[in-house]
Structures are given as structure tokens and as C-alpha cells.
Amino acid sequence: MNTMEEKIWNYIDGTCTPAEQEAIARLIEQDEVYARKYQELLALNLEFATMELEEPPMAFTYNVMEAIRTENASQPLKAAIDKRIILGISIFFVFTILALLVFTLANVHISGANLGAVDIKLPANVKMPSTNTFLSSPFFKWFLIFDLVLALFLTDSYLRKKNAEKHV
Amino acid sequence: MQSKLSDIELIEQTLAGNQSAYADLVKRHQRFVFTLAMRFAKGREDAEEIAQDCFIKAYRSLASFQGQSKFTTWLYSIVYTTAMTSLRKKRIATDSIDDEDTYIQVENKPSGYDTDNVENKSRSFYLNQAIEQLLPDDATIITLFYKGEQSLEEIAQALGMEANTVKVKLFRARQRLKEKLERNLKQEVKELI
Numbered sequence: 116m117n118t119m120e121e122k123i124w125n126y127i128d129g130t131c132t133p134a135e136q137e138a139i140a141r142l143i144e145q146d147e148v149y150a151r152k153y154q155e156l157l158a159l160n161l162e163f164a165t166m167e168l169e170e171p172p173m174a175f176t177y178n179v180m181e182a183i184r185t186e187n188a189s190q191p192l193k194a195a196i197d198k199r200i201i202l203g204i205s206i207f208f209v210f211t212i213l214a215l216l217v218f219t220l221a222n223v224h225i226s227g228a229n230l231g232a233v234d235i236k237l238p239a240n241v242k243m244p245s246t247n248t249f250l251s252s253p254f255f256k257w258f259l260i261f262d263l264v265l266a267l268f269l270t271d272s273y274l275r276k277k278n279a280e281k282h283v
Numbered sequence: 284m285q286s287k288l289s290d291i292e293l294i295e296q297t298l299a300g301n302q303s304a305y306a307d308l309v310k311r312h313q314r315f316v317f318t319l320a321m322r323f324a325k326g327r328e329d330a331e332e333i334a335q336d337c338f339i340k341a342y343r344s345l346a347s348f349q350g351q352s353k354f355t356t357w358l359y360s361i362v363y364t365t366a367m368t369s370l371r372k373k374r375i376a377t378d379s380i381d382d383e384d385t386y387i388q389v390e391n392k393p394s395g396y397d398t399d400n401v402e403n404k405s406r407s408f409y410l411n412q413a414i415e416q417l418l419p420d421d422a423t424i425i426t427l428f429y430k431g432e433q434s435l436e437e438i439a440q441a442l443g444m445e446a447n448t449v450k451v452k453l454f455r456a457r458q459r460l461k462e463k464l465e466r467n468l469k470q471e472v473k474e475l476i
Contacts, residue, residue, distance in 0.1 A: 121454055159461060162406060162410060163429050169317050171313050171317035171331060171334060172327075172331060175317070175331065175335070179335050179339065180306050183305070186339070
């Protein structure tokens with residue numbers, strides 16, 4: 116059940132039903148206690164509405180826009196890095212799959228006169244390339260250099276991102 | 284000089300790449316956003332940080348604003364969430380936000396006001412002083428209702444509450460504000476005597 120004060124506040128705010136509104140209006144008109152409370156709360160309501168807003172610092176808008184500009188400036192770089200990384204990974208996987216395919220096909224013996232009687236023989240011993248030769252090959256050295264450059268590139272982009280976040 | 288364009292028009296211009304339109308939006312709403320931030324923050328510096336963060340967040344997700352509610356309602360919901368997160372981060376007693384006894388109220392004196400000069404103190408000074416003594420939730424609801432041009436439903440939307448809950452909270456907040464206002468005025472009268 117609503118208290119008298121609650122009822123009057125609802126009446127002042129206009130948040131009660133038309134029937135309640137009418138009933139409260141009648142009470143205010145006829146009951147002196149209600150009338151006094153109504154005047155008190157009405158004055159309070161007017162006073163609350165005079166509350167002052169705080170004033171932000173002079174450079175507030177400038178600071179917000181500067182933060183936004185910094186964020187926007189770092190965004191295209193981020194997008195470019197992301198695309199390149201994705202492209203690099205895709206190229207790596209495509210080359211790996213192609214290399215595996217070529218290696219497998221080179222080791223498989225296919226014989227037969229027509230397509231209906233194709234005889235595919237897998238070799239008993241697959242000759243894997245020697246590890247020692249592979250590690251000392253120029254291809255492996257270039258692969259390591261590429262990894263190193265990629266690692267430096269990713270570290271740089273990570274640090275740039277962190278720096279931009281710090282400024283925002 | 285602030286733009287005469289509506290909030291929606293300024294948002295459309297911002298989304299089209301006109302950053303100065305967003306600067307106009309910031310200018311238009313900065314006082315209210317800063318005031319709301321002050322209701323939660325320890326001081327002006329913290330409030331500035333919260334308010335700035337709100338406008339940056341709003342800018343980032345401006346494209347997601349559907350225009351189904353007022354821009355201010357949407358903006359104030361960001362302010363409320365950001366301020367609450369900031370409060371939690373700073374370990375101010377937010378878990379007991381309804382428990383007035385455990386809330387540490389730090390003074391936020393209005394800038395440029397000589398508190399020693401009793402003659403200069405107006406009713407509005409005492410009102411602001413009393414608001415500062417309220418819990419952040421109470422002060423926010425009161426501010427949104429009286430200064431934010433928000434209906435109970437809009438306040439509920441901004442704060443993520445039911446409209447009825449907001450109504451009850453508003454009633455209690457008014458009672459507390461009235462008590463604090465009376466107490467502060469009585470104290471002042473005693474000091475004068």
C-alpha cells in the first residue's frame with residue numbers, strides 16, 4: 116500500500132492512473148494534511164529541478180576528439196597488418212600442401228593400359244629427403260630468415276597497438 | 284557556437300566521416316555526461332576520465348545506434364555502465380551499493396565556490412551538497428529525472444532496470460535527498476547561531 120507521500124509524488128509526476136489522480140486531487144482539496152504535504156513536496160520538486168550541472172574542463176571536447184583521432188590514425192595500419200598476416204599464412208599452407216602433393220605423386224608408381232585397369236603401387240620404402248641436407252640447404256636458411264622478419268614485424272605491430280591503446 | 288542540428292542529424296554526419304559533427308555532439312552533452320560521471324567518481328579528474336571514455340565508446344559503437352530510443356538514453360546507458368565498471372575497478376564499495384553505511388563518500392566540492400563564505404551559499408549550493416552525499420545510484424536517478432529530460436521508462440532503459448524499480452528508487456532517493464538537505468540546512472543554521 117502506498118504511503119501518503121508516495122501517492123502525492125505519483126500525483127506530481129503524473130505516473131498514476133486517471134482514477135487515482137482524481138482521488139488524490141480530491142484528498143488534497145479536502146484533507147488539510149494532504150494539502151500541506153502536497154505544497155511541501157511541490158516546493159521540493161521545484162527545488163530539485165534547480166540542481167546545477169557540473170562544468171567539465173575547457174579542453175574536454177578537444178581531448179575527446181584527440182583520443183578519437185589517435186585511434187582512427189592507428190586503425191588503417193592495423194587493418195593492413197591483419198590482411199598481410201592472413202595472406203602470409205595462406206601462402207605458407209598452399210605451398211606446404213603443393214609440396215606434399217608433388218612429393219607423394221613422385222613416389223607413386225602408376226601402370227595400366229586403360230583407365231579401367233589402372234594399377235597404383237605405393238613404394239615399399241619411401242625415400243625421405245635427408246634431414247642433414249635439408250637443414251644445411253639454402254631453402255631452410257631463407258625460411259629461418261623469413262620467420263625472423265615475420266616475428267619482428269608482428270612484435271612491432273603488437274607494440275604499436277599497445278602504444279595506441281595507452282594514448283586512448 | 285553549438286550546432287542547431289538534431290542529435291540524429293549529427294550522428295548521420297559523423298557516420299559519413301564528418302568528425303566535427305561528433306565534436307558538436309560532445310559539446311552538446313558533455314556537461315550532463317560529466318555531471319553523471321561526477322555522481323560516481325572520487326573527484327573531477329576521475330569524472331573527466333569516465334566522461335571521456337564514454338564519448339570514445341559511444342563514437343566507436345555509433346554505427347550500432349538504431350535510433351529506436353533517444354540518443355541521450357543510449358549515451359546515458361554507456362555512462363552508467365562505464366561508471367560502474369570504473370567504480371568496480373577502483374574497488375569502491377559497489378557490491379554494497381544499497382548499503383549507505385558502508386559507502387565511502389568523498390567530497391566533490393563544486394569548483395570555484397568559496398565554501399567558507401556562508402553569505403554566498405544559496406539553496407542550490409545546499410542542494411548540490413546534499414546530492415553529493417547520496418549513493419551514486421540515488422544521485423544518478425535524481426539527476427536523470429530532473430536534468431536529463433528522461434522519463435521513468437527511459438531511465439529504466441539507460442540503467443538496465445524495470446520501470447517500476449526506478450519509480451521506487453526515485454521515491455527513496457527523493458526522501459534521502461530531502462533528509463540530507465534538511466540536515467545540512469539545520470547544521471548551517473546551528474553554526475550561524
